[in-house]
Each structure stands twice: as C-alpha cells, then as structure tokens.
Amino acid sequence: MEAVVFDLDGVLVDSEQVWDEVRQAFALAHGGAWTPTATTDMQGMSTPEWADYLVSSVGVQLAPAAASDGVIAGMVERYESGPPVLPGAVSTVRSVAARYPVAIASSSPPVLIRSFLHATGLDELIQVALSSEDAGRGKPAPDVNLLAAAKLGVAAERCYAVEDSTNGLRAALAAGMTVFAVPNEHFPPDPAVLAQVSVLGSIVDLPDALA
Structure with a gap:
C-alpha cells in the first residue's frame, strides 16, 4: 500500500451534526420541510447535488445556487472560531x-x-x-x-x-x-x-x- x-x-x-443543524435551520427558514431520510441522503453529496436535493426533495423555495450559498455561509459562520x-x-x-x-x-x-x-x-x-x-x-x-x-x-x-x-x-x-x-x-x-x-x-x- x-x-x-x-x-x-x-x-x-x-x-456532521453542524451540517445537519445548519441545513435544517436554513430549509425551515425558506419554506422546506425536513424529511426523515434527508440527513443521511445528503451525506457525501457534492455541493450542487445537496443544493438540488434541498430544493427538489426538502422543498426549499430558492434556486439551488442560492440554497448552497446560504448554507455554506452558515457553515463559514459556525467555523469562525475554528x-x-x-x-x-x-x-x-x-x-x-x-x-x-x-x-x-x-x-x-x-x-x-x-x-x-x-x-x-x-x-x-x-x-x-x-x-x-x-x-x-x-x-x-x-x-x-x-x-x-x-x-x-x-x-x-x-x-x-x-x-x-x-x-x-x-x-x-x-x-x-x-x-x-x-x-x-x-x-x-x-x-x-x-x-x-x-x-x-x-x-x-x-x-x-x-x-
């Protein structure tokens, strides 16, 4: 090897929990409804994939690019202290x-x-x-x-x-x-x-x- x-x-x-918290809060703030499998479904997805998922499967009322920008901004904020x-x-x-x-x-x-x-x-x-x-x-x-x-x-x-x-x-x-x-x-x-x-x-x- x-x-x-x-x-x-x-x-x-x-x-993983931070991603989950940020995505859930963002989804609920933008018209989405979290589903029982959403968390595990999105684990491993690329940014464009999970952004599409938030819109198509969770019901976020934004374009995918806006959804990804919003979630990533939330993650960056959570990472500010390291x-x-x-x-x-x-x-x-x-x-x-x-x-x-x-x-x-x-x-x-x-x-x-x-x-x-x-x-x-x-x-x-x-x-x-x-x-x-x-x-x-x-x-x-x-x-x-x-x-x-x-x-x-x-x-x-x-x-x-x-x-x-x-x-x-x-x-x-x-x-x-x-x-x-x-x-x-x-x-x-x-x-x-x-x-x-x-x-x-x-x-x-x-x-x-x-x-």
Whole structure:
C-alpha cells in the first residue's frame, strides 16, 4: 500500500451534526420541510447535488445556487472560531503522513477544507486536498477518491481510505481502496456496508491499524 486518503467531515472534523443543524435551520427558514431520510441522503453529496436535493426533495423555495450559498455561509459562520477538529485527528494525520503520502477527499466545499487545513497547520503537509466539487459526482460515487489517488500518483487499489458514513464507505469501496471506517455515533453507517471494511474505534487507532 502506498498512500492514505482521508475523508474530512466525521473523520477529522466533528461537523456532521453542524451540517445537519445548519441545513435544517436554513430549509425551515425558506419554506422546506425536513424529511426523515434527508440527513443521511445528503451525506457525501457534492455541493450542487445537496443544493438540488434541498430544493427538489426538502422543498426549499430558492434556486439551488442560492440554497448552497446560504448554507455554506452558515457553515463559514459556525467555523469562525475554528473548525470542530476531532480529538487526536491532527496528530493522527501527522503520524500517518510520516509513512505515507496523504490526501483529503471530501464532500465539503473548498472554503471549509481550506479553513480546516489552515486552522490545524496541515496545509503545509497535505498537498492534495479535494472537494467532490473538483471531481464531478459526490459520494457514493468514487470520483473524488479516484481523483485524489491520481493526484497523489498512486493507483486507487494501492490506497487506504478512511471514512465514517455509509455513502463515504461506498465511494471508497467503489474506488477499489482498502477501507477503514470510523463510524459516526450520531449517524451510524449501514451495518451491511460496515461488514465490508475494517472498523476502528477512533481515528487515533489508525496508525496502529496501518502497522
């Protein structure tokens, strides 16, 4: 194995709940009605995809571009005091990067990825940090994982991937990567998908698992 590709939301940043809160509040303020599956449906979607979903499935009374701009502005505001980095995430990335090239393949928009890298000082260490906006389809499609591997110059089959959500795990598996799951306790992934990957109790367990 030659490289490690990290997801961001739910793996390095405890942000899945923040995304959910911001999207729900925005949807309700703009004529939408939250559905029971909306939260998990949108996990892994690219920005254009979840913006379309907010309009077509949740009923937000705005154009998709306006919906995405409004939600992202809400996320940027929540990140102003710094992204909610998970305990041990930065030290784990640094430990792994001492042995492997690393990348981030995220469904977050570029502005939030840059915020994370700058706040943690990982911008000098992680040279490949991609949003699904850069790749085309969001997760569970493998596009952003495949692009991250290509940018690293490594075949996807020679990469480990670290994900937390059902759609993220499916994307990494579809890319042909060897997958580790760090399940999100608030939004547990599908047990049938978890059965196909190696499950970690915490992100800090990753370096030993790779060893």
